[in-house]
Amino acid sequence: MKKTIDDLAIFGAPPAFSKSLHVGRPNIGNREKLMQRINYILDSRWLTNDGTFVQEFEQRIAEIVGVKHCIAMCNATIALEIAIRASGMTGEVIVPSMTFVATAHALQWQEITPVFCDIDPVTCNIDPKKIEQMITPRTTGIIGVHLWSRPCDVDALAELAQKHNLKLIYDAAHAFGCSYNGKMIGNFGDAEVFSFHATKFLNSAEGGAVVTNDDELAQKIRWMKNFGFEDVDLVVYIGTNGKMNEFSAAMGLTSLESLDEIIETNRQNYFHYRKELSGIPGVTLAQFNEGEKCNYQYIIVQIDKDVTGISRDEIKDILWSENILARRYFYPGCHRMEPYRSYFPHAGLLLPETERLADRVLALPTGTAVGAAEISEVANIIRLAIANSKQIGEKLGNRPAAS
Numbered sequence: 001m002k003k004t005i006d007d008l009a010i011f012g013a014p015p016a017f018s019k020s021l022h023v024g025r026p027n028i029g030n031r032e033k034l035m036q037r038i039n040y041i042l043d044s045r046w047l048t049n050d051g052t053f054v055q056e057f058e059q060r061i062a063e064i065v066g067v068k069h070c071i072a073m074c075n076a077t078i079a080l081e082i083a084i085r086a087s088g089m090t091g092e093v094i095v096p097s098m099t100f101v102a103t104a105h106a107l108q109w110q111e112i113t114p115v116f117c118d119i120d121p122v123t124c125n126i127d128p129k130k131i132e133q134m135i136t137p138r139t140t141g142i143i144g145v146h147l148w149s150r151p152c153d154v155d156a157l158a159e160l161a162q163k164h165n166l167k168l169i170y171d172a173a174h175a176f177g178c179s180y181n182g183k184m185i186g187n188f189g190d191a192e193v194f195s196f197h198a199t200k201f202l203n204s205a206e207g208g209a210v211v212t213n214d215d216e217l218a219q220k221i222r223w224m225k226n227f228g229f230e231d232v233d234l235v236v237y238i239g240t241n242g243k244m245n246e247f248s249a250a251m252g253l254t255s256l257e258s259l260d261e262i263i264e265t266n267r268q269n270y271f272h273y274r275k276e277l278s279g280i281p282g283v284t285l286a287q288f289n290e291g292e293k294c295n296y297q298y299i300i301v302q303i304d305k306d307v308t309g310i311s312r313d314e315i316k317d318i319l320w321s322e323n324i325l326a327r328r329y330f331y332p333g334c335h336r337m338e339p340y341r342s343y344f345p346h347a348g349l350l351l352p353e354t355e356r357l358a359d360r361v362l363a364l365p366t367g368t369a370v371g372a373a374e375i376s377e378v379a380n381i382i383r384l385a386i387a388n389s390k391q392i393g394e395k396l397g398n399r400p401a402a403s
């Protein structure tokens with residue numbers, strides 16, 4: 001354990017970890033079970049196109065979520081694009097800027113304008129109180145994002161959508177396995193979209209799904225993800241190729257079998273971080289509601305420089321020099337990325353809470369590759385950095401920032 005400032009790597013000591021601690025290191029399930037499934041795929045020579053593993057994966061997801069339909073896809077970005085198109089969104093759609101850029105891109109890719117709405121500083125999710133002022137005659141929908149596994153204010157959003165006759169979709173990429181008032185995420189709005197990307201809680205290497213309780217919408221989405229084919233040789237509207245393949249479904253099914261262990265590890269890590277970080281002024285951990293189901297996948301802190309004397313970026317650089325690869329989720333906000341930055345150069349004026357959070361937020365490593373000893377050391381280094389903020393500021397002043 002590093003004890004003094006001279007033990008920090010930026011002052012010449014060896015890094016705390018010889019191997020890097022990553023944010024979003026994939027959770028890998030039982031290797032033998034995966035290999036059995038892969039052999040089955042190869043033996044059967046059925047590699048994709050609604051194979052048995054994809055069907056089984058869809059069923060299992062629908063069961064866990066308690067939702068009528070699950071349509072598995074190649075990734076969540078395509079799943080979002082298809083859900084957006086199938087639901088009939090056009091013109092303008094209101095979204096938070098505090099999200100992964102794919103949420104905005106899924107709209108802009110089909111020339112629907114993402115209109116960025118500010119977040120609630122407490123929940124860090126889209127602020128329902130700020131939505132009405134962004135509605136124009138061109139607005140057709142709202143996309144909420146359950147950021148860092150924490151559900152949006154789904155009741156307020158449903159009320160707004162109904163009042164203004166808007167479509168409502170959720171980007172639930174972070175929130176598989178989470179609940180809101182006891183009801184699983186996946187049951188809200190017109191449809192919700194999960195990501196099963198390697199870095200997410202449940203992974204199929206690459207993958208995603210749309211879940212919905214709307215029969216008609218589900219059918220349309222199912223056809224759209226398969227080029228618009230309703231039947232052999234019968235195409236009923238424009239579609240794309242959004243299919244999940246059997247290898248991904250095999251990985252997803254295998255990951256599902258380890259889900260309880262992954263949650264338990266994440267949960268223990270969360271409580272360990274909470275204990276270790278609790279005494280550090282200016283460092284605030286995003287809390288989870290323990291009364292709900294949660295995947296505890298994200299360990300997020302906000303760094304308040306006015307209190308710590310050291311910025312989020314300086315803390316990030318020190319962690320990186322110790323091989324702790326903390327990430328800024330999300331920075332700088334979609335409205336500061338292209339093409340949105342050029343389209344709406346002044347969007348930030350309406351997004352003060354988003355900008356404030358983007359400058360403070362830091363995701364710390366967790367998951368099955370991280371344990372109590374690593375967490376104690378991560379917290380220890382943050383504590384050491386804050387205690388020596390002045391000297392570190394001087395040192396980092398002459399040093400290019402780590403990316």
Ligand SMILES: *Cc1c(COP(=O)(O)O)cnc(C)c1O
Nearest residue numbers: 075076077100102173195197208
């Ligand atoms: C990861 C992520 C996506 C995209 O998911 P892919 O499966 O990688 O396409 C979309 N939205 C959010 C909030 C994400 O974190």
